Amino acid sequence: MSKGILLIRKEAIKIVAEKISDNPIIAANGYLSRDLYEVCDKPSNFYMIGSMGLASSIGLGLALKNRKKTFYIFDGDGNLLMNLGSLITIGVHKPKNLIHIVFDNSSHESTGGQPTESKNIQLDSVARSAKIKTFKVGTKSDLIKKLEKTKKLTGPILILVKISKSKKTSKRVNIEPTKIKLRFMESLRN
Amino acid sequence: MKPNIQKRIFDYLIKNKIQNFLGVPDSTLKYFIEQGLKKNKILITTREEEAIGIAVGMALSQSPSLVFMQNAGFANSISTITSLVQLYEIPLIFLIGWRGYLKNDAPEHVKIGKVQPKLIEILDLDYKIITEKNWKVSCNWALKKIQNQKPCALIVKRDFVD
Numbered sequence: 001m002s003k004g005i006l007l008i009r010k011e012a013i014k015i016v017a018e019k020i021s022d023n024p025i026i027a028a029n030g031y032l033s034r035d036l037y038e039v040c041d042k043p044s045n046f047y048m049i050g051s052m053g054l055a056s057s058i059g060l061g062l063a064l065k066n067r068k069k070t071f072y073i074f075d076g077d078g079n080l081l082m083n084l085g086s087l088i089t090i091g092v093h094k095p096k097n098l099i100h101i102v103f104d105n106s107s108h109e110s111t112g113g114q115p116t117e118s119k120n121i122q123l124d125s126v127a128r129s130a131k132i133k134t135f136k137v138g139t140k141s142d143l144i145k146k147l148e149k150t151k152k153l154t155g156p157i158l159i160l161v162k163i164s165k166s167k168k169t170s171k172r173v174n175i176e177p178t179k180i181k182l183r184f185m186e187s188l189r190n
Numbered sequence: 191m192k193p194n195i196q197k198r199i200f201d202y203l204i205k206n207k208i209q210n211f212l213g214v215p216d217s218t219l220k221y222f223i224e225q226g227l228k229k230n231k232i233l234i235t236t237r238e239e240e241a242i243g244i245a246v247g248m249a250l251s252q253s254p255s256l257v258f259m260q261n262a263g264f265a266n267s268i269s270t271i272t273s274l275v276q277l278y279e280i281p282l283i284f285l286i287g288w289r290g291y292l293k294n295d296a297p298e299h300v301k302i303g304k305v306q307p308k309l310i311e312i313l314d315l316d317y318k319i320i321t322e323k324n325w326k327v328s329c330n331w332a333l334k335k336i337q338n339q340k341p342c343a344l345i346v347k348r349d350f351v352d
Binding site for chain 1: 233235236237239240241242243244245246247248249250251252253269270272273274277278279280
């Protein structure tokens with residue numbers, strides 16, 4: 001990981017969302033979904049507004065059933081820590097079309113910034129133990145470079161994006177959950 | 191429930207287009223799971239919520255799915271059922287082994303076994319108790335439910351103590 005100024009979550013989300021264009025994204029609950037909704041809303045975004053921890057599992061189910069599309073999971077450190085077993089299941093089933101991006105600020109930001117333990121145990125090393133290809137990035141240029149690189153590799157891949165905490169918050173996702181589902185399903189048919 | 195009935199239930203569901211069987215093993219459902227493993231159709235997860243998450247991804251891909259678990263795992267899954275499956279109206283079949291149905295079951299199963307019917311009713315999740323006599327009718331009911339885009343549960347009583 002090269003040293004430099006860390007991005008804040010919303011900046012990092014914008015960079016990735018723009019870089020991957022129309023590919024489907026499964027976004028974890030809390031500020032992750034809210035930021036994505038604000039910076040780049042599109043039908044192929046599945047905003048998981050509840051069920052904390054399960055974005056990676058939903059992404060795995062989708063990747064296993066739609067081999068021709070590449071799925072991006074937008075996860076947080078708090079979310080991943082609630083469902084670490086998911087890395088094992090992904091590592092075993094090895095979907096080539098799954099890219100797991102973990103925006104890691106070592107905190108539960110949407111509940112008031114309480115700390116998580118991702119500062120003490122590196123989540124990319126956990127993923128590596130689960131036989132997932134991993135990258136760790138900390139700067140904008142590094143993030144863009146690694147996103148480019150992953151396009152030439154087969155998954156599953158996990159990119160750990162170290163970000164800094166921020167007071168900036170986004171509005172709530174203002175779409176009915178059933179509508180989120182229907183437009184997402186429709187986007188898969190295209 | 192007898193081994194051969196459990197196997198027939200698995201075969202019947204797969205014949206009727208259930209494509210994915212995921213969950214955490216339960217001894218009450220042992221022969222159902224065994225039949226699925228034999229046919230290489232079972233995905234075992236680390237927790238019940240994880241199984242539901244993967245099954246939701248599959249259901250969003252219009253691939254009909256069943257999640258199996260013990261009732262203790264059903265209790266683990268409550269928040270996932272309310273804030274994902276029910277909130278987004280995802281069609282899934284839950285197959286739940288009911289420990290603690292008999293009052294002399296192992297102590298860890300007694301309390302959760304006692305509240306199982308109330309728990310599922312309060313969640314407004316439609317269910318049927320599936321038996322050796324009604325299994326085909328119950329399966330047809332569940333298949334119809336998911337065709338109509340509704341989640342539902344089939345519960346198997348643990349009617350023996352080991």
